[in-house]
Amino acid sequence: MKKIINYLYRNNSIVYKVLLFISTAFAIVYFFPKEGKFRYDFSQGKPWQYDNLYAPFDFAIQKTDEEIAEEINRLKTSSKQYFLYNTEVPEKIVMTFKDRMDLLKPSDSLSAKQIAKLTKKGVALINSIYAYGFVDDASEKKINKNSIIVLRKGDIIEDISFDRLIESKDILTKINDEFSDIERSTGKDYVFEELSNLLQSNVQFDAEFTQKELDEFLNDISYTKGKISKDELIILKGDIVEGERFNILNSLKEASKSKIWTKSNYNWLVLGYTLLVALALLMLLLFLQRYRREIFVDNTKVTFIFSNILLMIFAQTLMVKYNPDFLYVIPLSILPIVLKAFFDARLGLFTHVLTVLLLGFIVPNSFEFIYLQIIAGIVTILSVSELYKRASLFISIAQITLIYMVTYFAFSIIKEGNVSNIKGIYFGLFAVNGLLSFLAVFFIYFYEKVFGLVSDVTLLELSNTNSKLLRELNEKAPGTFQHSMQVANLAEAAANEIGANSMLVRTGALYHDIGKMVNPKYFTENQITGVNPHNDLSPKDSAQIILNHVINGIEIAKKNKIPDRIIDFIRTHHGTSLVYYFYKKEKDNNPDEEVEVKKFRYQGPIPFSKETAILMICDAAEAASKSLQQPSAQSIDELIDKIVEGQKNNNQFINSDITFREIEKIKKVIKSKLMNIYHLRVEYPE
Incomplete structure (x- = not known):
């Protein structure tokens, strides 16, 4: 047990990566929908690329969404509308009307006979209005005027035409017609007023009963329209997938889910997904180990990359489950933007491609999705640069959005054969995708704080010579500050020449000698009085002070929270x-003793990137050039060659992934810059 614990302790970095690998793979598989992948890929309007297809089992032909929608609309149109007749309302109105007419007393202008006649006509009018019923205004808006409805009077149900019901707009006409044969009088006006006030609707739309019957009809809808028997020919190789063939293939695809992917082989499905996801993540780890060793050994950076992959897959699978139509709203371009901002373009594109390939298992129209997202990722890598410039990200995202739209347009006209059936909503979704891509700025800021990474925006802030630490360097060690500025200029030009990160190497150059602030007078560039304090020290003590400027610099940088x-x-x-x-001075002082080289050697490490290698060359070249008594093109050329050859012979570049060709380019840039710096003007006559 003790041996196992010791092994795990010694190899904790590898153990952590294994645990991260396993947990990420299982998390991704957990997000994936638990259904199988149909063995054939096909698209409407394109040829069938496989051999002749025969039905592997009996299955029903599913109706298309359009056919089902049409049938539902037909049922809704043809289904009966139920109305409820209230029998109490007419009886109550008749009784109330008679009571009101009893209040009308005979007079010189109105006889009892006339009152009886008006009462009789009024009751007859009420009975005629409520023969089928008086429908309320809200209910009459729910039905076509010529439709046949079902009228429920208690237990009696009767089919009638809706136009037999009386509507509010017809009441006055009905009253006028009934009393048209009677001359206008006080009694007639009285009856008009009473009837207008008393008449009220007694027929209402029975929404609950109507919906209940409609639901019964809808439940009886058949979602199939035929059957394909086992071994029956479905499609020939080369046939165009369209019309009924397309529908049958979709039916086979759906039937396969229930026939093949059952609970009995659920574990096999999960195993297949796990192997494919693990393989993709393993490829990423191998890429990091072989080509990005400095990232691979840093568990924080590996965790950062895996977390971003997991986040993108989670967001995309969530959208697939919620609504696949909004698939392209998720801004996958954030992934290569973020990774390029913190690392490099090659890693960003490699990770993006692997992520898109994994998502291809779960999205509809996987080929279209993969092609579109990979093209968008390539454009992202090519266009996104200099994020510290406000217009740069805006222009890049505009280009990415345009590529999305153009690619979708191309796929649409290939499938549809014309532009009339293109869904305009997708262009809106791509626009939303572009807007959400601006969240990359937020993510970059967030990741800087959480993972301690550095983006170009932070580098721009750090490279400001008015920052607190660089101002302090300028005040305490002005010569070192000027040396750092010169080195920064040389390093930036060299980085641009070989395609390295110029912003990073410039910022690193500005801070590389901040440790000299502790003992500035012990470094030549700060000895403005000509007094050299090393004259009073032994070579060992002098060497220790020089060596310590690296350690002091690291301590100062950490204290000031430099990344x-x-x-x-x-x-x-x-x-x-x-x-x-x-070291040479110590050997000359003690020719008979063996000098301990370790006390005169920097602790390292040696450069492990192109940028750190560039700084080493530029730092040594700029410092050595100050020793030239009479700078000339030849002397500068020989000096730079000598310095770089010495560094190569001492194996200082073996971990920096820099080529001999790139080193030659760097030397050429440095020589050119130094010649410009030491160029002498012609002497003007006095």
């Missing part, structure tokens, strides 16, 4: 080279 990516330049800018001047 580790910049501190790497402080650690590596001398690699494991010797403080040769004091």
Whole structure:
């Protein structure tokens, strides 16, 4: 047990990566929908690319969504509308009307006979109005005027035409017609007023009963329209997938889910997904191990990359489950933007492609999705740069959105054969995708704080010479500050020449010698009085002060919360080279003793990236050029060659992934810049 614990402790980094790998793979599989993948890929309007297809089992032909929708609409149109007749209302109105007419007394202008006649006509009018009923205004809006409805009077149900019901707009006409043969009088006006006030609707739309009957009809809808028997030919190789063939293939696809992917083989499905996801993640780890070793050994960075993959897959699978029509709202381009901002374009594109391939298992029209997202990812990598410039990200995202739209347009006209059936909503979804892509700025800021990473925006802030630490360097060690500025200019030009991160190397150059603030007078560039304090020290003590400026620089940088990516330049800018001047002096002072080389050698590490290698070359070249008594093109050329050859012979570049060709380009840039710096003007006559 003790041996196992010791092994795990010694290899904790590998153990962590294994656990991260396993947990990420299972998390991704957990997000995936638990259904099988149909063995054939097909698209409407395209040829069938496989061999002749025969039905593997009996299955029903499913109706299309359009056919089902049409049948539902037909049922809704043809289904009966139920109305409820209230029998109490007419009886109550008749009784109330008679009571009101009893209040009308005979007079010189109105006889009892006339009152009786008006009462009789009024009751007859009420009975005629309520023969089928008086429908309320709200209910009459729910039905076509010529439709046949079902009228329920208690237990009696009767089919009638809706136009037999009396509507509110017809009441006055009905009263006028009934009393048209009677001359206008006080009694007639009285009857008009009473009837107008008393008449009220007694027929209402019975929504609950109507919906109940409609639901019964809808439940009886058949979603199939035929059957395909086992071994029956479905489609020939080369036939166009369209019309009924397309419908039958979709029916087979749906039937396969229930026939093949059952609970009995659920575990096999999960195993298949797990293997495919694990393979993709393994490829990413192998890529990091072989081509991005400095990232692979950093568990924080590996966790950061895996977390971003998991986040994108989670967001996309959530959208697939919620509504696949909104699939392209998720801004997958954020992934390559973020990874390029913190690492490099190649890693960003590689990770993006793997993520899109994984998503291809769960999205509809997987080929279209994969093609579109990979093209968008390539455009992202090519266009997104210099995020610290406000217009840069806006222009890049506009280009990405345009590529989305153009690619979708191309796929649509291939499938539809014309532009009339293109769904305009997708262009809106791509526009929303572009707007959401601006969240990359938020994610970059968030990740900087959580994972301690560095983006171009942070580098721009750090490279500001008015920042607190650089101002302090300028005040305490002005010569070192000027040296750092010159090195930064050389390093930036060299980085641009070989395609390295110029912003990163410039910022690293500005901070690489901040450790000299502790003992500024012990470094030549700060000795403005000509007094050299090393004259009073032994070579060992002098060498120790020189060596300590790296350690002091790291401590100062950490105290001021400078990111580790910049501190790497402080650690590596001398690699494991010797403080040769004091080493030689110690040997000359003690010719008979063996000098301990370790006390005169920087602790390293040696440069492990192109940027740190560039800084080492530029730092040594700029410092050595100050020793030239009479700078000339030849002397500068020989000096730079000598310095770089010495560094190569001391194996300072073996971990930095830099080529001989790139080193030659760097030398050429440095020589050109130094010649411009030391160029002498012609002497003007006095």
